[in-house]
Amino acid sequence: MLGIPRRFSHFVYGIIQSCLTCLVAAAIASLPFLATGSFVPHWVRSWLLAWVMMLPIVLFAAPAIRKLTRFLTRDDAGAEELQTTSSATRPARPV
Secondary structure, rough: OOOOOOHHHHHHHHHHHHHHHHHHHHHHHHHHHOOOOHHHHHHHHHHHHHHHHHHEEEEEHHHHHHHHHHHHHOOOHHHHHHHHHOOOOOOOOOO
């Protein structure tokens, strides 16, 4: 293991996530090159270009995405409350 401190885990996550996403997207975009036999070189070049372009966007957009996610979701406490009230109205299961 590299031993990267946990406080940098959001950067590590962003690097891995952007790498995998660009890898898959570049492969899909490069599928027409299967017939010509140049799929792999095209795929690697496309992936590298896409990743270099997307990595800063992913890392800088992450805080805004986290804020938007918090805005769109609610705490689990509300879910527990909902679950408690719905189980009270549900008929008991036979044992």
